[in-house]
Amino acid sequence: MFWFIGAFLVGSAVFLFAPKQASIQSEQASSRKSPGHISLFILPVIILAWLLFTLIDGHNSNYGAAAISLVLTSCAVAHPKFHKFIIPCASVTAVSLLAGIILAS
16 A cells, blocks of 8 residues: 555656656647557556456456556557546556455455
8 A cells, every 4th residue: 555655756846846847748749659658568568467367267356347447548648649547547556556455354
């Protein structure tokens, strides 16, 4: 749980204190087509398939939805076309983790 809080704090600090020119340059760089996006997208899709097979096989846990939504968040980060889904996927991850913690208590 501490890693999730730490990641949230670091992400918030980067968002608040990063210069505006850096975000403009990264948007311009991401708008260009590059073949590297597919290679970043392969590993999360493989992990997502593995998670789905283990859940179908019967290895269910309270954190199954959190694991799937975390992988979907990384898929959304890896491909610029899916950047609009980053916050919804991360929100599902946070809600799933909180539900898992509450149910474990």
